[in-house]
Amino acid sequence: MSKVRVLVGTRKGAFILTSDGKRQNWEVSGPHFGGWEIYHMKGSPADPNRIYVSQTSGWFGQQIQRSSDGGKTWEAVENKFAYSGTPGTHLWYDGTPHPWEFKRVWHMEPSLTDPDTVYAGVEDAAIFKTADGGKSWEELPGLRTHATGNKWQPGAGGMCLHTILLDPKDPNRIFIAISAAGAFRTDDGGKTWKPINRGLHSQYIPNPTAEVGHCVHRIAMHRSKPNVLFMQKHWDVMRSDDGGDNWREVSGDLPTDFGFPIDVHAHEPETVYVVPIKSDSEHYPPDGKLRVYRSKSGGNEWEPLTKGLPQQDCYVNILRDAMAVDSMDSCGIYFGTTGGQVYASADSGDTWAPIVRDLPAVLSVEVQTLK
Amino acid sequence: MIRVVLPHHLRTLAGVGREVQIEVPGTVTQRSILDALEASFPTLRGTIRDHDSAQRRPLVRFFACEEDWSNEAPDKPLPDAVAFGREPFFIVGAIAGG
Numbered sequence: 440m441s442k443v444r445v446l447v448g449t450r451k452g453a454f455i456l457t458s459d460g461k462r463q464n465w466e467v468s469g470p471h472f473g474g475w476e477i478y479h480m481k482g483s484p485a486d487p488n489r490i491y492v493s494q495t496s497g498w499f500g501q502q503i504q505r506s507s508d509g510g511k512t513w514e515a516v517e518n519k520f521a522y523s524g525t526p527g528t529h530l531w532y533d534g535t536p537h538p539w540e541f542k543r544v545w546h547m548e549p550s551l552t553d554p555d556t557v558y559a560g561v562e563d564a565a566i567f568k569t570a571d572g573g574k575s576w577e578e579l580p581g582l583r584t585h586a587t588g589n590k591w592q593p594g595a596g597g598m599c600l601h602t603i604l605l606d607p608k609d610p611n612r613i614f615i616a617i618s619a620a621g622a623f624r625t626d627d628g629g630k631t632w633k634p635i636n637r638g639l640h641s642q643y644i645p646n647p648t649a650e651v652g653h654c655v656h657r658i659a660m661h662r663s664k665p666n667v668l669f670m671q672k673h674w675d676v677m678r679s680d681d682g683g684d685n686w687r688e689v690s691g692d693l694p695t696d697f698g699f700p701i702d703v704h705a706h707e708p709e710t711v712y713v714v715p716i717k718s719d720s721e722h723y724p725p726d727g728k729l730r731v732y733r734s735k736s737g738g739n740e741w742e743p744l745t746k747g748l749p750q751q752d753c754y755v756n757i758l759r760d761a762m763a764v765d766s767m768d769s770c771g772i773y774f775g776t777t778g779g780q781v782y783a784s785a786d787s788g789d790t791w792a793p794i795v796r797d798l799p800a801v802l803s804v805e806v807q808t809l810k
Numbered sequence: 811m812i813r814v815v816l817p818h819h820l821r822t823l824a825g826v827g828r829e830v831q832i833e834v835p836g837t838v839t840q841r842s843i844l845d846a847l848e849a850s851f852p853t854l855r856g857t858i859r860d861h862d863s864a865q866r867r868p869l870v871r872f873f874a875c876e877e878d879w880s881n882e883a884p885d886k887p888l889p890d891a892v893a894f895g896r897e898p899f900f901i902v903g904a905i906a907g908g
Contacts, residue, residue: 474819498869498903499819499857515823515853519861 443765444509444807445773446490447781448477451799453492455510458794462771462785465794471513472504479546479760479803482509486554487807491573493544493559501543503559505573516573520544520561523580529563530592539563539583546760548603552610560600564591564617566629579629582615587634587651594618594654594673601759602658606665614668614683619654622670624683635683639672657759659701661708669711669738671701671759676713678738689738694725700762704787705770709737712764712772712788714757723754731774733788747791748782755780760803767808775801812843813898820858820901824851829898838893840872841884858901873900 445456445465452470471477475494483489492504492513501520504513526539542562550556555572565583567576582588582600591598599618606612611628614635621636634650644652654673661667670677670686674697677686690696695715704710711734717725724730729748732741755776765771772788775781779798784791811831821828834846841864848855859866864884866872871880875889875897891897 473822496819498817498867499823500867501856502823502853518853518856521862 441767442809443767443771444482444487444809445763445781445783445794446480446482446510446803446805446807447775447795447798447801448480448492448760448803449775449779449799449801450476453477453480453494454795454798456781456794460767462765462767462783462794467795468510471510472502475502476543477802478543479805481547481549481805482807483549483554483557484551485549487809489549489554489572491547491549491557493547495543501541503544503547503573517569517575520559520565520567520576521578522565522583523578524584526583528589529598530590532593534592536589539565541565542597545599545601546603548605551605551607558603558605558613560603560615562597562599563593564598564600564620566600566603566613566615568629579625581625581630582623582632585623585632585634587620590651591617591620592652602655604658604660604665604668607662608665612665612682614658614660616655616658616670618656619673620651621653622655622658622683635679636686637684638679638686638688639677640675640688641673643673656699657701659703659711661703664708667708667737669701669703671698671713673697673719676701676738689734691734691739691741693732693741694730694743698757699759700757700774702762702764702772704772705764705766706768707735707770707787710735710787711738712762713741714762714774716756722756727752727754729753729755729776731772731784731788731791744784744788744791746789747784758802761801763804763806765806765808771806773804773806775804777801811895812838812846812892813895814843814847815898815900817901817903819903820854823853823857826851831895837885838888839885840879840882840888840899843888843899844884869904869906871902871904873902 441460447454452473454469478493480492488509490506494502528536531537546560548558559567602616604614623632666682668679676690678689730743755778762774777800780796783794
């Protein structure tokens with residue numbers, strides 16, 4: 440029988456939740472790495488027992504942990520992320536040049552085919568790769584050294600590379616997103632990158648349609664349609680049908696189009712999920728009601744999903760890496776909140792229940808569907 | 811043997827108790843202690859000082875014989891009490907944050 444494993448990164452440690460295919464009863468393991476910030480943890484699609492963890496601390500810096508037994512035991516691997524060559528500068532919040540400085544790993548994306556190959560998105564924005572299971576990390580410098588790199592500026596959360604999408608049909612194609620530089624794509628395995636921000640409109644930057652400078656919060660794709668991308672921008676939910684070359688807004692009838700996560704149903708490429716947040720000044724759901732919105736038409740028409748979610752006095756946030764889907768026949772949707780709850784729906788979002796509710800603030804949620 | 815007291819999170823990371831004992835060749839300084847410590851416990855590389863510049867991380871402090879050595883030159887010899895193992899060298903995480 441299939442099993443589901445949910446990997447939860449929090450401000451104070453990692454937690455692993457497991458259930459059978461019914462997804463009604465959950466076993467919680469953790470905290471792993473108690474007291475450390477776990478920005479992200481993700482399992483290898485090629486070997487689900489291989490899990491990589493970004494473990495960070497304002498005191499003691501970055502660690503990378505690796506498990507080869509599904510999270511029972513861990514091994515610290517290389518934690519040195521050195522920018523290639525002389526890093527140069529980007530722009531600081533006040534518009535002055537600021538040296539590139541490594542701060543932490545925001546996102547780990549294991550290869551679709553090789554458990555020893557992983558991409559890491561870091562702050563200050565850059566992408567690194569290991570091909571030896573984390574024993575060494577090398578930057579793919581073509582991104583950071585893009586001609587626009589010295590113009591990139593941090594978003595409020597830092598200048599982080601937070602999204603990495605690997606194209607399942609083309610191993611040379613990778614999409615990434617940086618707050619607040621925007622989205623980029625490589626078609627040659629990471630040697631060269633191009634900004635893919637045409638169609639984005641950001642009123643808060645000097646040129647609202649600039650090539651770079653957009654605060655992209657998250658991008659998602661369905662495996663069967665890698666040219667169709669969905670984006671939650673700082674404001675606006677966007678869609679591209681040509682691999683990011685052009686974007687159009689699909690916010691439609693959402694109550695607010697500010698938010699952080701976005702994800703796609705495992706079996707329905709046009710079914711998309713977002714969690715609207717009141718505004719960039721008020722990071723909580725509108726009217727104190729926690730509502731996931733689902734579009735079954737690839738955007739524009741959205742329906743609120745509320746059954747089992749708090750509909751009064753709820754003022755949590757859902758961060759960009761804190762939503763995921765499983766690939767069971769009846770698709771499961773999961774998200775974690777800054778209030779420490781992880782909510783799950785085993786029926787594509789129709790009904791929800793907390794599967795754990797008193798964790799530290801949740802930074803990331805990933806799901807593994809195990810045979 | 812040199813005695814080194816580690817903060818909680820570095821103990822769990824290295825899988826050791828509150829205090830470790832290490833051999834430090836030559837003159838006992840902050841740098842020679844950290845070199846020996848990192849050689850014995852490679853997971854501690856980058857957690858106390860920067861990988862490349864060897865600069866102390868901002869929220870880490872060093873104490874010896876009840877004195878703050880954090881801003882002393884890394885190659886300044888430490889007191890005999892530390893060099894002869896009568897007193898430990900303390901690595902401390904600053905009390906800050908939540």
